[in-house]
Amino acid sequence: MAYAGVAPERTTFYEQGTTDKPTGLKSWLLSTDHKRIGIMYLTAMMFFFAIAVSLGLLIRLELLTSGPTLPFVNQRIYNSFFTLHGVIMIFLFVVPGLPSVFGNFFLPLQLGAEDVSFPRLNLFSFYLYMTGAVLALVSIVMPGGSPDTGWTFYVPYSYETGPAAIMAGLAAFVLGFSSILTGLNFVTTIHRMRAKGMGFFKMPLFTWSLYATAWIQVLATPVIGITLMLVLAERFLQVGVFNPALGGDPVLYQHLFWMYSHPAVYVMVLPAMGVVSDMLATFCHRTIFGYKAIALSSMSIAVVGYLVWGHHMFTTGISPTSAKIFSLLTFFVAVPTGMKIFNWVATMYKASIELKTPMLYTLAFIFQFSIGGLTGLPLAALSTDIQLHDTYFVLGHFHYVAFGGIVFAFFGGLYYWYPKMFGRMYDERQGVIGFLLQFIGFNLLYFPMFMLGLKGMPRRYYDYLPEYESLHALSTYGSWILAAGLLLMAWNFLRSLGKGEEAPDNPWEGTTLEWDTTSPPPLLNFDKEIVVTRGPYDYPEEETR
Template identity: 60%
Template sequence: MSNSNLPNYLEYKGKYKGIFAWIFSTDHKKIGLLYLYSIMSFFIVGAILGLLMKLELIAPGKTIMEAKSYNAVFTMHGITMIFLIVVPGIPAIFGNFFLPILIGAKDVFYPKLNLLSWWLYIIGAAIALSSQFMNGASPDTGWTFYAPYSFRTQSNVLPALIGAFVLGFSSILTGLNFIVTMHRMRAPGMGWFKMPLFPWTLYGTAWIQLLATPVIGITLLMVVAERVLNIGFFDPALGGDPVLYQHLFWIYSHPAVYIMILPAMGVISEVIPTFAKKEIFGYNAIVISTLLIAFVGYFVWGHHMFTAGMSETSLFAFSFLTFLVAIPSAIKIFNWLATLYKGSIVLKTPMYWAVSFLFVFMIGGLSGLVLGAMAINVHLHDTAFVVSHFHFIVFGGVGFAFFAGIHYWFPKIYGKMYDAWWADTGWIVFFFGFLLLYTPMFYLGIAGMPRRYYDYVPEFHFANILSSFGAFIMIAGLVIIIINLFRSAKNGEKAEVSPWGGQTLEWTISSPPILENFEEIPEIK
């Protein structure tokens, strides 16, 4: 196989020039890159906000900001990281770029709708972030917008709510687009169970996006109505029920965790077999467990509310289901390990990220089970332990898989190779910093340090210093990774068609791909 003579998608001259050739392009690959650049920009903002929090916590008492600013910072950190980065993250970037290629299609089913999704994403992000620049205080509710505080606070919650609502639309439309694409556009011969695993996880994700996101959409609208029209859906003073808000919020926001993690698992399921030089172990089991996670994930939202006031029956049911949903995730871990077993493992940058994903994901998952046990949950609720747990899953899981993916597919996206030495250095620095940042927080949580506080008792000082120090190391790793990729995209060596020896369709077409991916739609045998 060699690179095609046709112009690739980056060189292709369309109707528009300059930046308009990007922001009005309906090419799924360009849209994927639009998402990559916008999400990375927001990620840098979110990471800086996180770093500011760690800087504040480096010593007890006021270090660099007041309690009020700290509340605003963790709120914006949460909103940016959740709604702008990890929820769209992998599906919008890699899903857009590679889903059509992996199933042998020229584009997604609705290319214009796809572009609209990106525009909605940008508009939603602009609205959400505008809350920072308006008169009045920036939002201080936390990303969860819990009632009744979210309609009592004087801060600019309204733009944040409306921004999140618009972002929800973008997410729904992407999911809808992907489902129809997979139903209607698979290449001839590619049956459902011949589809690679990354598309399968996108399929599960897309259904959650479609069926869970509207619930948060309407819930956020109801909070808007509370603030603007004075309708007391969730206001106890007006007859409403604040716990009902929590239910509705988590009916979306727990499945949203699976929106984040399933595509991450898909990326890992692509990377591991390629570098173990082996077929994935238990393809069917991975597919079925993906769908099971998507399904069972709907029914566990109550475990966020063990201390909020629920009937004992529901407590037991939610705790039981939480343990149940761990099984399909464990099946996947088992399959990945079995794939590595007796494989001819080649350790390259994407593989480093993938195996460290397994490590952090395991810790995140097991600490999730700790929190799923009711009695322990009462002790650990709203402590640093919870923060550590979900950063191991959401940042460890999604972040590591994202970096595995970008280092895996980079040669295909840009047609250039990156500098492997710097990439590996970035990984080890980042990995070390990550562990140093979040591991002490498990201890802090057990010792009783609550989350979302800008201050703590002197006994917690040492662990906090470790954690803040870890944050600096991790950011240093991040800077190395980003600079390396940025430079390599410009000046890297030319990439071959299949630099890693991957077996899926994207490694049969030229790097970078031509405008509609395939000169001829492939037939799958």
């Protein structure tokens, strides 16, 4: 064009890689560029997410009516469905999702760095993740049938089942190492790679949340690794640890499992809170309310989150004294969580709100995550948890947190950062329609579960008494609307890769550093040296109170 020479030719990370040849499959598979690794994670995870969603839809379909519903699904197959749905969603998507995709892509950008501290270790983490994922998929086709232990692998039931459960456990073990190494990499990166002038309290809140998350990954994940090793030692060497037939204690397994898996909930949710904080400030076009309170509440959630695992075990017969302590500590997690929510809604006060698709997801996050958090209260309280434990109320609660919260934040983040990652704009109208379908479908799918749980419907039931049928049917209808919303979103993203409008560098007028570079960024992220002089959400035209 005639303008050649006016704007300098810009080389993106798609055109320049870390390997000899800048393009081609090998340049991706061997790339140590954090951005390419982030996109590889995204691609893999969307695939696993699609599998797990399909399983979820099949579960809902089977539960449409009381009695066997689908002709090819018996109890055994149904039990595998919910096991695989849980294993894939938790271990392959929700736990590693936000840190591995957006953490990898945006942490160095938000810090003004060229890459993470250990780029090669980062690539190794990716291959550990893929190895774990392949093991998990192999477990589906093992002789003796797919794993049917539930994603929690509770003993002694998991000892009785076929080799598939061992394979799935091994997958979780390998995935754990991927998580530990990613966490280690992020902690080091945040300590060592911040741009000139960026103190800890000048870091964006997404980065803060990754910092808290990374510490949990490093410190809590080894517990699950040790636990799974003990399971293998018990199964193959007959060392009695958890199996009552060998003199072990099945409740000890639950302690160790939740000692990891409860903090893992915060590995999932903290980065989601971080993404939401960033998007909120951007689309409110004002500085965030209570920056330090939000940043430090992430850290306090991370710390207290270690000490609350016992609330999964009030019905197991643990001593009443320890149950009381766990209950009290659990309530203390509610306080910093509530604090975040109040700061977010306060950010909307006197703002200038633009309801773009990412902002819609942000608001839905606050709404749904608040419901998820508040329905955690009767589960933290002692006598009410006895009633609700292992019922549909718990299913409703954690899907409101994990899907309504974390996955909605993930989708919001994908819309928010899509222009930066791919250099194209998505279609706004399709984005909004897809959001509305997902929002309506989600709430119709999961809200009835609270009512089912209060009426006593236990979870992991292939079949149920007729009195629960109408609420189950309502929930299944919701799953269809949600599925339509997900399909439209997938179409929007895939189509816009080629046909979307070219994205400007800063389409949303964001203030954090990733908007300071080109879309998509060059290999080393910035063309200039970065010196930070202002807070992450300070606006140039700012007029403070």
